[in-house]
Amino acid sequence: MSDAGASPLIEAVIRAKTYRRPDGTGMEAVCGITLALRRGEFVCLIGPSGCGKTTTLRILAGLDRAFEGEVKPDPATLSIGVAFQEPRLLPWRTVEENIRLVLPKARRAMDLAPLIARFGLSAHAARYPGELSLGLARRVSLARAMALEPDLLVLDEPFVSLDAQAAAELRRYVALAADGGTSVLMVTHNVREALELADRVVMLAPRPTHVVEEVCLALPRAMRDGPWIEAERAALAARFPLLREG
Numbered sequence: 001m002s003d004a005g006a007s008p009l010i011e012a013v014i015r016a017k018t019y020r021r022p023d024g025t026g027m028e029a030v031c032g033i034t035l036a037l038r039r040g041e042f043v044c045l046i047g048p049s050g051c052g053k054t055t056t057l058r059i060l061a062g063l064d065r066a067f068e069g070e071v072k073p074d075p076a077t078l079s080i081g082v083a084f085q086e087p088r089l090l091p092w093r094t095v096e097e098n099i100r101l102v103l104p105k106a107r108r109a110m111d112l113a114p115l116i117a118r119f120g121l122s123a124h125a126a127r128y129p130g131e132l133s134l135g136l137a138r139r140v141s142l143a144r145a146m147a148l149e150p151d152l153l154v155l156d157e158p159f160v161s162l163d164a165q166a167a168a169e170l171r172r173y174v175a176l177a178a179d180g181g182t183s184v185l186m187v188t189h190n191v192r193e194a195l196e197l198a199d200r201v202v203m204l205a206p207r208p209t210h211v212v213e214e215v216c217l218a219l220p221r222a223m224r225d226g227p228w229i230e231a232e233r234a235a236l237a238a239r240f241p242l243l244r245e246g
């Protein structure tokens with residue numbers, strides 16, 4: 001659960017982020033985001049397609065430093081696990097080897113069986129990425145990020161392109177990671193999945209993006225059912241017409 005009142009794990013002020021187009025002109029992606037994550041908090045960034053969600057996430061994770069503003073503390077001083085849409089597994093390494101490779105040297109020889117079992121991967125540990133479905137590969141990518149015992153887990157559209165069953169399964173594992181106390185920052189354009197998982201959703205405007213509103217979801221994750229999610233979604237859609245298709 002979130003640790004209200006405590007100092008944030010990480011906070012970012014992004015005054016501006018401008019990409020350079022091939023013709024040399026600037027394209028402003030972000031024009032004013034202030035975002036703080038508390039320890040143990042699950043925050044979802046929701047916004048329309050192309051608004052600047054991934055850009056914001058990459059800045060918070062310390063993967064992009066070319067912006068106006070600051071992130072405190074420096075992301076390099078935190079342990080941050082990242083799982084991208086594309087699982088980015090080494091095809092010539094087994095599932096277990098892919099997970100082991102990200103560990104710092106001192107922990108490289110640790111027994112990974114408990115982690116692999118926790119993420120339902122025991123039967124797949126010796127398989128190669130090419131033998132896995134996209135849902136399983138994303139789960140390996142999530143387990144790999146969690147192997148770092150991160151302060152912050154960063155997820156970019158983890159459920160996109162999965163069928164409903166695979167997406168629901170992966171959502172359970174993301175909830176499992178969050179229930180263990182890891183802070184999570186997840187980007188999505190899917191309002192329902194944000195409402196199923198997050199303690200707080202941050203609504204973003206179309207590009208160049210800024211924060212439109214933050215919505216706290218007090219009901220514990222385990223108590224959220226279909227009707228509750230649908231009622232919250234309808235209420236949000238009424239206030240944010242751009243999200244209606246989500």
Ligand SMILES: Nc1ncnc2c1ncn2[C@@H]1O[C@H](COP(=O)(O)OP(=O)(O)OP(=O)(O)O)[C@@H](O)[C@H]1O
Pocket residue numbers: 019020021027029047048049050051052053054055056189207
């Ligand atoms: N490296 C880059 N160079 C130039 N433009 C970029 C770059 N990365 C992103 N953009 C542009 O910046 C804008 C914001 O991109 P970003 O990926 O952050 O949006 P998003 O909200 O995550 O998009 P989506 O909903 O499609 O995942 C988009 O118009 C995108 O085309």
